[in-house]
Each structure stands twice: as C-alpha cells, then as structure tokens.
Amino acid sequence: MAVDKLMSLKEAVSKYIHDGDTVYYGGFQIMVPMALTHEIIRQKKRNLTTIESSTDVGGLDLLVGAGCVSEIHSAWIMNWYVKAPYAIRRAFQSKQTKRFDVSNFAATSALIAGFLGVPFLPVRGNIGTDMLKLNPTDLKMVKDPFSGEEMTAVRAWRADVAVIHAQVADRLGNVMSWGTRGVTDEFGAMGAKRGVIVTAEEIVEPEITRADPDRTVVPYFKTLAVVHAPWGAHPSACRGYYGLDIRFSQYQGKYERNGELLPKFLDEWVYGCEDHNAYIKKYIQKFGQAGLDRLKPTLGYKPKYQVDYGFHDPAVWKGVPQYTDEYIKA
Amino acid sequence: MAVDKLMSLKEAVSKYIHDGDTVYYGGFQIMVPMALTHEIIRQKKRNLTTIESSTDVGGLDLLVGAGCVSEIHSAWIMNWYVKAPYAIRRAFQSKQTKRFDVSNFAATSALIAGFLGVPFLPVRGNIGTDMLKLNPTDLKMVKDPFSGEEMTAVRAWRADVAVIHAQVADRLGNVMSWGTRGVTDEFGAMGAKRGVIVTAEEIVEPEITRADPDRTVVPYFKTLAVVHAPWGAHPSACRGYYGLDIRFSQYQGKYERNGELLPKFLDEWVYGCEDHNAYIKKYIQKFGQAGLDRLKPTLGYKPKYQVDYGFHDPAVWKGVPQYTDEYIKA
Amino acid sequence: MHATNYKLTELMVVRCAKEIKDSEVVFAGVGLPLVVVGFAMVTHAPNMILFTEGGSIRATAPPGLAITVDDPALFCNGDASFGMLSTMAALQRGEVDVAFIGGAQIDKFGNINSTGVGDWSKPESFTYFAGSGGANDMATSGKRVLAIMPQDPKKFVEKVDYLTTPGFLDGPGAREKLGMIGGGPSVVVSTMGVYKFDEKTCEMYLAEYYPGQSVEKLKANCSFDLKISPNVKETEPPTEEEISVLRSIDPTGFYLG
Amino acid sequence: MHATNYKLTELMVVRCAKEIKDSEVVFAGVGLPLVVVGFAMVTHAPNMILFTEGGSIRATAPPGLAITVDDPALFCNGDASFGMLSTMAALQRGEVDVAFIGGAQIDKFGNINSTGVGDWSKPESFTYFAGSGGANDMATSGKRVLAIMPQDPKKFVEKVDYLTTPGFLDGPGAREKLGMIGGGPSVVVSTMGVYKFDEKTCEMYLAEYYPGQSVEKLKANCSFDLKISPNVKETEPPTEEEISVLRSIDPTGFYLG
Numbered sequence A, B: 001m002a003v004d005k006l007m008s009l010k011e012a013v014s015k016y017i018h019d020g021d022t023v024y025y026g027g028f029q030i031m032v033p034m035a036l037t038h039e040i041i042r043q044k045k046r047n048l049t050t051i052e053s054s055t056d057v058g059g060l061d062l063l064v065g066a067g068c069v070s071e072i073h074s075a076w077i078m079n080w081y082v083k084a085p086y087a088i089r090r091a092f093q094s095k096q097t098k099r100f101d102v103s104n105f106a107a108t109s110a111l112i113a114g115f116l117g118v119p120f121l122p123v124r125g126n127i128g129t130d131m132l133k134l135n136p137t138d139l140k141m142v143k144d145p146f147s148g149e150e151m152t153a154v155r156a157w158r159a160d161v162a163v164i165h166a167q168v169a170d171r172l173g174n175v176m177s178w179g180t181r182g183v184t185d186e187f188g189a190m191g192a193k194r195g196v197i198v199t200a201e202e203i204v205e206p207e208i209t210r211a212d213p214d215r216t217v218v219p220y221f222k223t224l225a226v227v228h229a230p231w232g233a234h235p236s237a238c239r240g241y242y243g244l245d246i247r248f249s250q251y252q253g254k255y256e257r258n259g260e261l262l263p264k265f266l267d268e269w270v271y272g273c274e275d276h277n278a279y280i281k282k283y284i285q286k287f288g289q290a291g292l293d294r295l296k297p298t299l300g301y302k303p304k305y306q307v308d309y310g311f312h313d314p315a316v317w318k319g320v321p322q323y324t325d326e327y328i329k330a
Numbered sequence C, D: 001m002h003a004t005n006y007k008l009t010e011l012m013v014v015r016c017a018k019e020i021k022d023s024e025v026v027f028a029g030v031g032l033p034l035v036v037v038g039f040a041m042v043t044h045a046p047n048m049i050l051f052t053e054g055g056s057i058r059a060t061a062p063p064g065l066a067i068t069v070d071d072p073a074l075f076c077n078g079d080a081s082f083g084m085l086s087t088m089a090a091l092q093r094g095e096v097d098v099a100f101i102g103g104a105q106i107d108k109f110g111n112i113n114s115t116g117v118g119d120w121s122k123p124e125s126f127t128y129f130a131g132s133g134g135a136n137d138m139a140t141s142g143k144r145v146l147a148i149m150p151q152d153p154k155k156f157v158e159k160v161d162y163l164t165t166p167g168f169l170d171g172p173g174a175r176e177k178l179g180m181i182g183g184g185p186s187v188v189v190s191t192m193g194v195y196k197f198d199e200k201t202c203e204m205y206l207a208e209y210y211p212g213q214s215v216e217k218l219k220a221n222c223s224f225d226l227k228i229s230p231n232v233k234e235t236e237p238p239t240e241e242e243i244s245v246l247r248s249i250d251p252t253g254f255y256l257g
Helices: A009-016 A034-042 A059-065 A086-093 A104-116 A130-134 A246-256 A262-271 A276-287 A289-293 B009-016 B034-042 B059-065 B086-093 B104-116 B130-134 B246-256 B262-271 B276-287 B289-293 C008-017 C032-042 C084-092 C135-141 C215-220 C240-249 D008-017 D032-042 D084-092 D135-141 D215-220 D240-249
Strands: A022-025 A048-051 A069-074 A098-101 A120-123 A139-143 A150-155 A161-170 A195-204 A216-218 A223-228 B022-025 B048-051 B069-074 B098-101 B120-123 B139-143 B150-155 B161-170 B195-204 B216-218 B223-228 C025-028 C049-051 C056-058 C098-102 C105-107 C144-149 C185-190 C193-197 C204-209 C227-234 D025-028 D049-051 D056-058 D098-102 D105-107 D144-149 D185-190 D193-197 D204-209 D227-234
Touching: A009 A034, A009 A195, A009 A223, A022 A059, A034 A059, A034 A161, A034 A195, A034 A262, A034 A276, A048 A059, A048 A104, A059 A069, A059 A086, A059 A246, A059 A262, A069 A104, A086 A098, A086 A246, A104 A120, A104 A150, A104 C084, A104 D084, A104 D135, A120 B120, A130 A139, A139 B139, A161 A216, A161 A223, A246 A262, A246 A276, A262 A276, A276 A289, B009 B034, B009 B195, B009 B223, B022 B059, B034 B059, B034 B161, B034 B195, B034 B262, B034 B276, B048 B059, B048 B104, B059 B069, B059 B086, B059 B246, B059 B262, B069 B104, B086 B098, B086 B246, B104 B120, B104 B150, B104 C084, B104 C135, B104 D084, B130 B139, B161 B216, B161 B223, B246 B262, B246 B276, B262 B276, B276 B289, C008 C032, C008 C144, C008 C185, C008 C240, C025 C032, C025 C084, C032 C098, C032 C144, C032 C240, C049 C084, C056 C084, C084 C135, C098 C135, C185 C204, C204 C215, C215 C227, D008 D032, D008 D144, D008 D185, D008 D240, D025 D032, D025 D084, D032 D098, D032 D144, D032 D240, D049 D084, D056 D084, D084 D135, D098 D135, D185 D204, D204 D215, D215 D227
Parallel strands: A022 A048, A022 A161, A048 A069, A069 A098, A161 A195, A195 A223, B022 B048, B022 B161, B048 B069, B069 B098, B161 B195, B195 B223, C025 C049, C025 C098, C098 C144, C144 C185, C204 C227, D025 D049, D025 D098, D098 D144, D144 D185, D204 D227
Antiparallel strands: A120 A150, A139 A150, B120 B150, B139 B150, C049 C056, C185 C193, C193 C204, D049 D056, D185 D193, D193 D204
C-alpha cells in the first residue's frame, strides 16, 4: 500500500544527498536540522549549495566550517548567542564559499516560487539596496505587465533535496507540524526536486498522522527518508519538546569563532560521534542530564476544540424524490 | 482587550458591503456563503464585482440573477446538479454582467498575488488558449527576467470585502477551519482591503480558538463581522456539519434555469425570509425536518495525536554557568 | 470472467482506470474521474496518489464516495489538506503523471472547450457553460492527459468554439513552443469508444469501440474526419470481479446509475 | 513617580514602547523588540497586534518571554500561526503600522546595514554579520520604521558600508520614486538618545538625550554632522510602575540584565 521510508540517519544522508546538490536547509530560529547537519559533515559531502530563509544556532556555520558548502543563498545566518556566523565570515573572506544575499521575504518568495513551479516571483523589498546591486543571480527588476511599473523579482529556488526536522512523522513519510506549519519548510521542502529527508522526535503509525491531515507539512509522496532522531534539532528548540540550549550554543559558538579551534569541536562532537544518539550521550556525559532537563518546555497548551473531519455519504439520496412545487409543476 | 464583532447578518451586510464593491466570494464546491448571498440580495446591493476561484450550488448564479453583480472574475461557476449557471448565461447574453475567465490556478494565483500584496504572479496555465486572448484584463504575457522566457502572468485580485462561511468563529473574529485551511479562502479573505465578513456554524469563546491557532484561517485583526448562522452554507456542504443538499440544489436550479421563474424563487426563499433562520424554517415547513436530517454527516474522523504548543521559559538560564572545556580555556 | 450485465458508465470507469498505472500521481477533476481513481486505488493501483483541486493529497482510497473535489470524504484520513495551493503547485512543478479531466467540446488535436459555444464577440449568441475550472492547469502541466467525453457530433468537432484547455493546439511542436511542461493528450474515453493520438501528427485516432458499437457508428458521431487505427479493436468488457468491486464503491448507483 | 533605580536597557524598552500606539499592528524583529511589544501590550496598547517573521499573529501578550521570532511562546494562545507567509504578506499589503528593527550601522538618512562592514568587492576585507533577515522587508513596506541601535561612532555613519535596509536612501523623494509603500524611518532609539527625521530633508536629528547624557556626548558618538532639534530635551525616565511591570515580564533579567 505504501513504501516504508524509515531508515538510519547514515543511510538517509548517504542515499539521498550527493556532492554538488542544492539543499533546502530547514527550520528557522528553531527546528534547525542539526542531526542531519552533523551527518552531512560526517559523510564529508562537498560543494553543496544551500537555500533557506534564515537560520540560527550556527548549524549552517558548522556545515560551512567543515567544508561542505560552496554557495549559500539566504537572508540571515546566525548563531544568535555569539552574534555572528564566524566560519561563514572566514569562508567568504577566503572565497571558499559564495554568499548570495536577499531579504527574508525575498528568500521565502524564492522558495514559494520554487514550490509553485514558476521561475520567479515579484517582491516589494530589496529595491534600492546593495542586495539588488550585488546579487543579480537572485534579484532583478521586472516590469508588471498590467501597470507597467518596475519592481523587484526574485528567482525561484528549488533544492534537489530538503533536510528538515519535525516533531512527528510516520514511517511512510507523512510529516506532522504544529504551532506554524513550518515557517518556510512548507515551501522549501515541498519545492525540492527529489524530495525530503526528515528527522523526527517521534515516529507514529500512519493511522495517527492521517487522522489529522491539516497538520501534515510534507505528505508521504514527497518524502525520501524518515529518521527517528530525538533531540534532532539540538541545540535549537523543537516546539513542544525542548527549548533552545543557549549554553551549548554559546559553547559551540566559541569554537565557531576561531578557525583553529573549530576542527576540535567537529572532532569531538561530530566525527567523534557515530550518530545523533552518541552526540546526545556525549552531551549528558560532559554537561550532565541536568543540561537536557533544563530544556524541558512548559506544557499544557493543548487544543480545546475537538474537530471532526466527518463526511457525508451520498447513498442517502437513493429513492429520494425531486423537490418540487406549484411553479415548477406549472 | 479586543473589539466584539458578533452581529446580525443584516447589520454585517448593511455596514460592510457597499454598492460597487469588489467582493471575494468564499468557499469552493462546498462552504459556499449562502446566508450571506441571500442577505446581499435582500439588501439589493448593486454593481458588485466578484472574484473567486470556483463556486458551485448556484449561489453566485442567484446573486447575478437578482441583479447584484456587474463583473465576475472566476474560473468555474456552476450549479453542478443542473449543469450550468443559467442566470449568468442570460446576464452575459444581455450584457448585464461581464465575465472574465481564467483557469482555477490562475484565479488562485490572482488571489495569492492579492494576498501577497504584489501586482501579479506568473502561472503555467492559460497560455495558448482563448482565455489569454479574450481576458487581457486579468491575463498578459510577462518575460522572466532571469531566463528571458515569456510566460503567462495573472493580475492580482484584491477584494474590498470578503464573504466566507466557516465552521467555527469566536466573537472577536478568529475563524477556525479544518479539513483544508480553506481551499482558497486563506488567500481570498486575507487579501481583502477592508476585511472579512464571516458566517459560522458555531460561535465559541476566544480561549477556544486561541488554544489551536494552527486552525485559524482568518485572525481577529482582519475580521469585520462575525455572524452566527447555522446552516449558513446550505444547500452546499459544511465540513463536519452537513452534506450537500442535492435535491434542494436541483430544485433551486429549476428556477435558475428559467428567467421568468427565478423571481418567484427569490420572492419565496430570499425576500420572503427575514433572515437565514427564516429560510431554514421555511425549508423544514416545506420539505420536512427529514430533508435536513438527511444531510447529517458520518462523524468519528477525529485527530488521534494530542498536540501541545508548549513553550520554554528562558528564566531557567539564570545563574547557569557557561559551558567550557580544555580547548576554550586554553 | 467477463461480465455480461454492466452499464455503459461502468464500462467507461473500468476502461479509464486501466489508463492509470500503479504509483502514479493522478489529478482528478469533478464527476466520474473521482469514481475512476477510487476504483483504481482499490484494484491495480494501490500505490496511486490522488490529487484534487480542493487540495486533497492521499495515498489511500477515501472512506466514502466523493461528489465534489473538496468533498470531506477526500480529506478523511488523507495524507495532507493544504488547499488548492498544494496540488496545483505540484502540478506546476511537473509532479503530476495523469491529468484526468472532462469537457464539453473536443477537437482533433485534443483541445477542449468547457467555457461555452457560440461567438464570444457577440455575447447574445454565446451559451456559457461553467468555465475552465482546473482542467486548463491540469492539461497544461500534467505529464499526460486523460479525458472523458460524451460522444456526440456537436462535441467532437473540427475546431472548438472556445479553446479553454490546450490539447496539441494547432499540431506538432505548438505546446513546446509555448513552454508547456506537460506532454498533452494521451487518451480520450468517450461514451462509445477510446481515442489515442498520433505521435507525429498529434491527431486523434480511434483505437477502440465499445461492445455493440462500430467504427461506422463512431464516425457518424464525430464532426471531423476521424482517423482509424489499423489495429482498431473492440474494447474488452469489464470482468465480473471488476463490476463487483466497482459497485461496492458506489452501492446505491449514485454515479453508476 | 519616576523610578530612580533602572537600567539603560529598561529605559530603552520603555522609551521604545511609547512609540507604539494602541490598536496598531507592530512587526517586531528578534531581540529587545520582542520585550518592547510585550511591555506595550500589557500597558498602554492592549489592542496592539503583534506580528513576527516566524508567523505569529496575536492580539494578546504571549504567556512567556520569547527569545526567537518563531519562539513557541509566540504561538501559545496566538490568533494565527500561518508561517512567515502570513505576516510578510500583510506587510507587503501595507497593513503593518510599525516596523520595529535593529541593525549594525545607520546613516543620517536612516539607511541600515546589517550585512557587514568593509568592501564587498574585496571579500578578504569584508566582515560579515548575519544578513538582512526581515528588516529590509519591514523597512520597505511598514508604514513607519522604529529602529533600535547601539550608539557608537562606527555605527552612526555618514554612509553605510552596505545598504541592507532602506531608510530615505539618498534623501527626499527617493523611496517614492522606487514605489515603496512604506513611509520610512520615524524614530531611532539608541543607547544614548532618541532621533527623529526632518520632514523636508529626511535627515536624522537628535530629539532627546537620556538622563546623564548630553548633546555633546551624543555628537561625539556620531560620525556624521548631527543635526539637533531646537526642542531637544532630556528623555523622561521611566516610572516606578513601568519598571515594575517590565521586570514582571522578564523576572530573571534575561533581556534586561
């Protein structure tokens, strides 16, 4: 009835991410696909182009620092608690990695254009700035054919493959999200040409996801691989599961800051860990279970209205006579 | 803390719909805003322009037949169980109402462009057809500034006011939808310049809607009026509440079909009914409670996964020392 | 075993369903196509993905008979319900294998009219139908188009009164020139037979006639000079099992009569 | 009664909040703006609507302190959570009253740089910050712009190294010529004082200096020839009640120190 797509992190990345791919890098300030980031580094993928709206906690900075990325199309890249993406700064200066800057909504519009299967979208921002001047790859002027006015257009971004982290997925690849459908994942992931690799906090049976399809951000047909990865967004937050690990972000940031120190972080926390479970084990070993416990959310914000998707069976119409009245008869 | 927007159907239409307005006409084949349609007819609004993707059960046909509409921008208008929008056909032939035809996704893209606040959107369809030739108001060619290729562009559609029917709303105007966010209502309604008039099967307290904001299709700030109107989409279906009333659609269609008979239908079912309650009372009186009972849905399709929106309190970080290790110290 | 007692609608549904391969993404329009895909999903195409304009995306057959493209039955236990945006976007991305549509008029190049008949420039002469709906989008960008049409000389015409939905337009190369990503018409199933399209000329030809019909009868019900396949054959009737499964999908004959 | 014991951050938050009127739609960027809007909502602007890039739309203060623009706290009991699409779309429709942003450099026309310093054409000289984020979109289309900036001669400059976010560009009429729908910079709140913009020249001028600061100190911390309002005055310190409410929002001093 459907293909089971549940597999290990290692298998998912090795099978579905190739050198030279354009990758949609999921999440925003939270829900950053860190388990996937580490695995891409472990497998030494090279010459990736990333596309994303904005991304925090330095996941992308690690990916660049580890030498995986040659081009970045983005609006904002940060590890907020150290105030800059240092590895990216160095990679830009050394010309190892090219940056293509646009505004957040130009980036999102680029992902929407890719999602929509059209080559560009008009946007209101970016005009009058250096982004428009210095990034003609992604931004140009277009004439509105109706009014004749000139405005900014952003080129469609379509990934070969998308990497995202989610709260819940089933083994077939129906991916549930709540508390926003995904900020931009609903477009970035769906626009991917080959499909989506998703790590999820929980894996459930398809009858669970399908009982509430409104919460599906990526449906089965678009998913390549489903990986069970609790804490898969750490140190970023996962809605309903854990908060942002600020101390770890700062700790990691101190390594990002220094090009000579960064390899030591990668050796210990990425290459030195067989998989994401090993990374979490190392965390507990080094900073204690209390470090993770501190991230537990305040729960109790549950839906109060019980919806029912119920349908109507047209079988009821069998034998029911036509409605009529005096005028129709006349 | 917020403005109460609950009011009668009469007040909502009289206050917020003006002659000459462009109106987003909500719903699709189901969720057609029939209570609002009838009230607009009752109040003899004139020279309306409607914009919508597709619409069934003849609601728009009645609105045109009653002389309210001078322009229609749409992809498909129908009363499926009589196989044509007869009043619209007559109004087109007599030049009372102009039609501007585009494809469904051109219509939806036009609504998305309006929603996005940009003047147009590129689309793949419509090229090579008579729609492109005969509707230059909505369809033109545009050159992709990146590839230089020519493709179809659709003009943004923005209503002055949107009329939609929903399952649940609170008195402030947060509108809940499930089993699709609204097919196209999420764009058509949000793109309206002045705001949205919504009829709903149920009115609940804001603490109920706000406990599950993912299901909000129109938030408070965008709503003009909330009207409690059970059966407000009849004879079209309302997801989770009732199915399509095929016999009534056929009955109504027999009147739509005949320009001389149609006023009799309007006299009895619209002008002759003070409000939507009176319309439903008349229905029961004429066709029996069994007619409504027949529309009851098969329920029991409820979400099985209990989501929690929970957040994380950054107060936990107070006094937590920085994480460090030998390399950082060094 | 072939069924001996079946209705024309049943034959059409079963014949259409055979055009759907397993694992394909099928975008189905309102009406009979919704029954066809339901039938395909419970028979030979268990891995088919169903899309509708209402925004349903599902990998399993719906729990009930859908009568609209946004019918709640299509969303009960569906895979996703993002609205028209999601299914039409996938269509524009080129991810739809089969665009399954209807129409009011069709010409020899498979161009379809669902807008109206008469002369648009003289409104008083123009008889409006419903308009394009999603058929135009589906036929522009779906990898191949499957159409279902009533057979009638007024409906199989030399040139449609209003070109709503592109077939091969005026012939070979026309779609490509306009940058259409879809491959165009593949099969037309009428109430009398089955048509395919010549790869070189892009013209429609008769491939099958239904039991009880003949090439002559079909020619008499077509206004253009109908080409006939050298291999034209009688359509295989449905099997008893097919009819039995089909009737279990629509036990009261809502669609099937 | 004026508070006597308050921090600079607290003064800035209270001063910024005064720029928000009740019932306005405020689009807040990451960092201190999230505290300002929370404070405004529970004090003088109970009908304010909060938007963030993460897609939160809410008419009530969040139940907890948000530290990102997609922080779960912003969605708990929110009005809607459609993703960035919804809030940025409303911005492009012209429905945002106040665009509340930060930046790394600002010039006398209110143009902001949050991309980096140095010469872009010589990458080895260019020190990257984070990039635009949503500030560009917000400042282009918000009805008016409220900016919060650290006061520093390297940050208040004659010309920004990289123009990320438009102020008045090169002066009067420039925004209009490019078709921008937003009105441009309104107020800049720095760590030393408050700036407004001349209606005719579009140039920034000093309107207020904080208690303990002076016009001279501010001039010394600004690299361009700073205009001074003839009505320049000392900023009113926060009241004890304001400080008390503010500290209840951030009881552990996460933002306020």
